[in-house]
Structures are given as structure tokens and as C-alpha cells.
Amino acid sequence: MSLANTKESYGWGAIALHWIAAFGVIAMFITGFQAGLAEQANDKAARGALMGLHISIGATLFVFFAARIALHYSQVQPAKPKQAPWLNTLSSVVQNLLLLGLLIQLISGPLAVWSGGRAINAFELFSLPSPFAERNNDIHEAAETAHLVGRVLIFFTLALHVLGALKHLMLDRDGAFQRMLWPAKLTK
Ligand code: HEM
Numbered sequence: 081m082s083l084a085n086t087k088e089s090y091g092w093g094a095i096a097l098h099w100i101a102a103f104g105v106i107a108m109f110i111t112g113f114q115a116g117l118a119e120q121a122n123d124k125a126a127r128g129a130l131m132g133l134h135i136s137i138g139a140t141l142f143v144f145f146a147a148r149i150a151l152h153y154s155q156v157q158p159a160k161p162k163q164a165p166w167l168n169t170l171s172s173v174v175q176n177l178l179l180l181g182l183l184i185q186l187i188s189g190p191l192a193v194w195s196g197g198r199a200i201n202a203f204e205l206f207s208l209p210s211p212f213a214e215r216n217n218d219i220h221e222a223a224e225t226a227h228l229v230g231r232v233l234i235f236f237t238l239a240l241h242v243l244g245a246l247k248h249l250m251l252d253r254d255g256a257f258q259r260m261l262w263p264a265k266l267t268k
Contacts, residue, residue, distance in 0.1 A: 082263045085155045089263045094151055098260055101148040104141040105182070105234065108134060112231065132201070138189050139202035145186055149179050161248060161256040171244055178237040184230030191223040 084091040090098075115130035152175075160168040190208070193200050197215035200208040212219075248256035 085158060087156060087159055089158055090259050091155075091263055094155065095260055095262070097144060097148040097151055100141070100144045101182070104137065104145060105238070107137050108185070109231070109235075111137065135189070135193060135200060136202040138185075139200050139206075139208065142186060142190075145182055149183055149186075152179060158259060161252070161254050163252065163254075167244075170240075174237050174240045174244070177233060178241055181230045181233035181237060184226055184233065188223045188226035188230055192220060192227055195220040195223055 082089065082091045083093045085094055111130050111134035115127055115134055118124075118126035118130055160171070190200055194210035194212055195216045197210060197212060199210055202208075245257050245260075248254055
């Protein structure tokens with residue numbers, strides 16, 4: 081079983097972490113945006129419940145998100161598909177910015193909770209106490225701003241990333257999409 085990447089193929093490690101991170105980010109977007117809508121509707125109970133869910137999922141998947149970033153930069157990456165060089169450059173830029181957005185969220189999210197003087201509570205199963213003795217408004221505001229930047233960055237780069245993947249699946253049909261489903265060699 082090929083756990084690590086090769087120059088021809090992604091390994092099971094990268095494939096598993098890619099899909100865990102993909103569904104995890106979607107869950108974070110849904111719960112985060114719903115919490116934003118609840119706030120606009122002045123529904124404090126729903127806002128609290130949705131933020132609790134958002135923070136619980138984020139804390140539970142934190143290690144997987146972090147491993148996804150670390151593994152991307154610590155392993156060899158398979159060769160880029162055969163297409164115009166500018167498209168391969170664009171795909172690398174988009175991928176790096178997407179992972180940067182994820183890193184920003186992984187730092188700013190927990191910081192936003194802790195700087196509010198609260199512990200991170202995940203599904204009442206485990207709790208990560210705040211390193212701050214009391215609320216720190218400056219850090220809290222900086223963390224919220226960074227969290228906004230991170231989600232805008234992820235939103236646009238994720239859209240481009242998905243469009244690129246669909247282009248390979250439906251137009252190019254070059255096996256590039258399937259490389260993220262199972263370890264295999266390029267078919268073209
Ligand atoms: C992994 C990618 C993540 C995405 C895409 C994401 C997305 C979002 C979104 C869309 C909101 C908006 C809520 C609103 O409009 O009020 C939000 C808020 C928030 N998120 Fe995340 N989040 C992520 C990771 C995390 C993590 C790991 C934590 C903590 C464990 C966290 C904690 C928070 C907190 C405390 C807020 C409220 C403060 C704020 O509005 O900035 N987030 N997030």
C-alpha cells in the first residue's frame with residue numbers, strides 16, 4: 081500500500097487528508113456562515129449553538145487540517161498534468177494560497193476563542209483552556225480580522241481549485257482528478 085507520494089502519484093496519506101480537509105472545510109463554512117446569519121437575525125441561542133458546533137468541529141479536525149498542510153510541504157508532489165504552463169503555475173499559486181488560508185483559520189480561530197477569555201470546548205468531550213488570564217480585546221479583534229481574511233481567501237481559491245479539478249475531470253479527461261481518489265499513474 082503506497083502511503084507516501086511518488087513523482088507519478090499521490091499516496092493514501094495525501095489522498096485521505098485531502099478529502100478529510102475538503103469535507104471539514106465545507107462543514108466549517110456551513111456552520112460559520114449559519115452562525116453569521118443567526119447573528120444578523122439577532123437569534124443569540126442559534127448563534128451560540130452554531131458557534132459551539134463550529135468550534136467543536138474545528139478543534140476535532142485541527143490535527144487533520146494541520147497534517148494536511150504539513151504533508152503537502154514535506155513530501156514530493158506528483159508531476160503536474162500536461163497542459164499550458166501558465167495553467168500549472170496558476171494551479172500551484174491557488175493551491176498554496178488555499179493552504180495559506182487554512183493556516184490563517186487554524187491560528188486565528190482558536191485565538192479568537194482564547195483571547196475572548198474562554199476555553200475551547202469540543203462537543204463537551206475535551207477542553208483546551210485559554211492561555212490568556214483575561215479577555216484581550218486587541219488580540220481578539222486582530223484574530224477576528226485575520227479569520228475574515230482567511231475565509232475570503234479560502235472561498236475564492238477553493239472555487240478556482242474546484243473549477244480546475246472539474247476541468248481535468250470533464251474537459252481534459254487526463255486522469256489528474258482520479259489521482260486524488262486512488263494512487264495511480266497519469267494515463268496521458
Ligand atoms: C478550517 C477552516 C475554517 C473556516 C472555513 C471558518 C469559517 C468561519 C466563518 C465563515 C465564520 C463566520 C461567522 C460569522 O459570520 O460570524 C467563522 C467564525 C468563527 N470561527 Fe471559524 N472557520 C475555520 C476554522 C476555525 C477554527 C479551527 C476555529 C477554532 C477552533 C474557529 C473559530 C471561529 C470563531 C471563534 C468565530 C467567530 C469570530 C469571528 O467571526 O471571526 N474557526 N469561521
